[in-house]
Amino acid sequence: MHDGIMFSFADNVSSSMSNNRIFSATFSFLCLLMMLAPSLSAHHVANPLRQWELLGKRVVNFSTDRDVIAVTAREGSFKALQLKVKGAPIDLTRMVVHFANGEEQVLQVRRVIPAGGQSPILDLPGNNRVITKVVLVYDTRNRARRRATVELWGRH
Secondary structure (H helix, E strand, C coil): CHHHHHHHHHHHHHHHHHHHHHHHHHHHHHHHHHHHHHHHHHHHHHHHHHHEEEEEEEEECCCCCEEEEECCHHHCECCEEEEEEECCCEEEEEEEEEECCCCEEEEEEEEEECCCCECCCEECCCCCCEEEEEEEEEECCCCCCCCEEEEEEEEC
């Protein structure tokens, strides 16, 4: 019986030490996680909210087959563009993006964007350059007989 008590006491001490190690490791991990949490959550929450910026808008009257949206240098450089259309649909053929360094980039869109709709996100490959203007080329047939307002959005 005396040996049984010692054996039981040794098991309890060993089990208690093992529990302390587990508690210590768990506590350390939770502290590390709490320190990293603000930077991880800020990365996932802040980026989508601050990346898109309205660069300009234009009322399309369908009397010509193209319109120009001037973009000032203060908006900065962008990696992608997107159009939002209000009032009437447009049949957009392409967009020609003009950059401050003199380069141009033609984006073939070829789609009808309904009123209240938006174009797909149009990536601007290469270095994100400063945009000076965007030329919209579209079909002039206005089946809706209304004027469309086109907004140009840029993603940093």
